[in-house]
Amino acid sequence: MAAPKTDQSPGEYDIVVVGAGIAGLMASGYLIKAGYRVAVLEKARGVGGRMATRRIGEAVCDHGAQYFSVKGRAFGSVVSESQEASAVVPWCDLFPRSETAEGPAVEPLDEVGHARWRGARGMTSLPKYLAEQLPEPVKTGVRVCSLGVQDNAVHVTCENDEMVVARAAVLTAPVPQVVEIFYSGGLRPPVVDPQVWDMLSSVEYSPCFSLMLCLAKPSLLPDPGGLEVCSGPVAWIADNYKKGISPVPSLTVQATAEFSRDHFNADPKQVEDKLIEAVHCWIDGETSDEVQARSLQRWKYAFPVSPVKAPMIAVQNKPPVVCCGDAFGGGRVESAASSGLAAARWIQRLLS
Numbered sequence: 165m166a167a168p169k170t171d172q173s174p175g176e177y178d179i180v181v182v183g184a185g186i187a188g189l190m191a192s193g194y195l196i197k198a199g200y201r202v203a204v205l206e207k208a209r210g211v212g213g214r215m216a217t218r219r220i221g222e223a224v225c226d227h228g229a230q231y232f233s234v235k236g237r238a239f240g241s242v243v244s245e246s247q248e249a250s251a252v253v254p255w256c257d258l259f260p261r262s263e264t265a266e267g268p269a270v271e272p273l274d275e276v277g278h279a280r281w282r283g284a285r286g287m288t289s290l291p292k293y294l295a296e297q298l299p300e301p302v303k304t305g306v307r308v309c310s311l312g313v314q315d316n317a318v319h320v321t322c323e324n325d326e327m328v329v330a331r332a333a334v335l336t337a338p339v340p341q342v343v344e345i346f347y348s349g350g351l352r353p354p355v356v357d358p359q360v361w362d363m364l365s366s367v368e369y370s371p372c373f374s375l376m377l378c379l380a381k382p383s384l385l386p387d388p389g390g391l392e393v394c395s396g397p398v399a400w401i402a403d404n405y406k407k408g409i410s411p412v413p414s415l416t417v418q419a420t421a422e423f424s425r426d427h428f429n430a431d432p433k434q435v436e437d438k439l440i441e442a443v444h445c446w447i448d449g450e451t452s453d454e455v456q457a458r459s460l461q462r463w464k465y466a467f468p469v470s471p472v473k474a475p476m477i478a479v480q481n482k483p484p485v486v487c488c489g490d491a492f493g494g495g496r497v498e499s500a501a502s503s504g505l506a507a508a509r510w511i512q513r514l515l516s
């Protein structure tokens with residue numbers, strides 16, 4: 165592959181990538197391998213976005229994505245490489261299911277399983293591994309406020325007053341946040357095609373509460389430590405100990421989109437109590453004795469409600485600015501990864 169001409173760059177970087185979730189890291193890795201100088205800006209203290217793992221005392225809890233599947237070849241080869249580096253491992257092929265959070269858990273007989281993967285030390289293991297492969301560290305704790313275009317260059321302003329100028333930009337944050345970033349930088353109609361703007365502005369996400377519970381004893385959840393729930397306030401329960409990521413017993417309880425929306429602004433303690441009550445039958449003993457610590461994560465942008473039926477959206481060509489992430493294609497880890505790759509390939513085509 166011919167090396168790109170970095171000497172034409174109006175700034176220090178060829179490409180700026182906003183967000184270091186799986187989409188941003190896949191895009192950056194691809195573009196760096198193609199020879200571009202890439203700045204990755206991430207507002208959080210660490211990488212991974214919704215592939216998130218939290219430590220509570222000794223417990224390790226995944227509180228965003230719980231597992232991922234691999235269907236496509238490009239993501240498959242990244243996963244194989246990550247497995248060789250001990251960053252990811254297969255978890256199981258199928259999860260038991262239950263009509264309500266009260267159980268009983270039954271094996272779904274109507275389904276053929278396929279490999280569900282997890283991070284070796286929690287879901288952040290994969291994004292952390294991908295970030296470690298980049299020649300320059302991701303700039304964490306850097307919140308992008310606006311993105312505009314001027315003199316065929318992309319101008320990015322950050323909350324810490326840092327300014328990045330580049331030849332192209334890849335935006336991977338949840339789309340409503342990207343729309344705000346564009347708006348603040350003047351990248352809106354008539355500069356942006358109104359149809360593209362309307363499409364971006366219409367992307368919505370459902371929220372999700374994830375409650376992490378540290379337990380005194382192992383839970384009663386069956387192997388392999390994940391349960392899909394069909395109705396009621398809870399959508400999913402995971403035992404992080406059985407899953408193999410936590411050295412001590414801990415549960416992650418994920419609420420449904422409906423419950424999360426209805427209780428989004430409720431008192432967090434009430435939300436926690438309702439979710440604990442819903443899953444009490446999987447806790448071995450009185451919840452007041454068994455639950456030793458708890459932590460509630462409130463995801464505002466958890467799942468795209470109706471993902472855009474395109475792998476990415478080009479916002480403009482000169483300079484190239486593209487939006488990607490899980491809102492483009494599927495609302496899952498693999499769709500976000502594929503979307504990041506599609507955006508990177510598009511940028512490469514335009515810059516070369």
Ligand SMILES: Cc1cc2nc3c(=O)[nH]c(=O)nc-3n(C[C@H](O)[C@H](O)[C@H](O)COP(=O)(O)OP(=O)(O)OC[C@H]3O[C@@H](n4cnc5c(N)ncnc54)[C@H](O)[C@@H]3O)c2cc1C
Nearest residue numbers: 183185186187207213214228229230308337489490496497
């Ligand atoms: C509770 C929950 C459970 C889930 N379960 C599963 C599952 O089991 N399997 C599965 O496949 N998927 C699951 N998902 C979905 C999956 O996590 C996502 O599809 C995927 O991780 C999205 O990756 P992304 O890179 O598109 O976005 P993100 O991971 O959201 O990354 C975007 C990044 O942009 C950063 N950012 C945002 N704004 C700015 C800014 N202004 N400046 C700089 N950085 C910014 C964010 O901090 C974030 O790191 C789940 C999601 C949630 C919330």
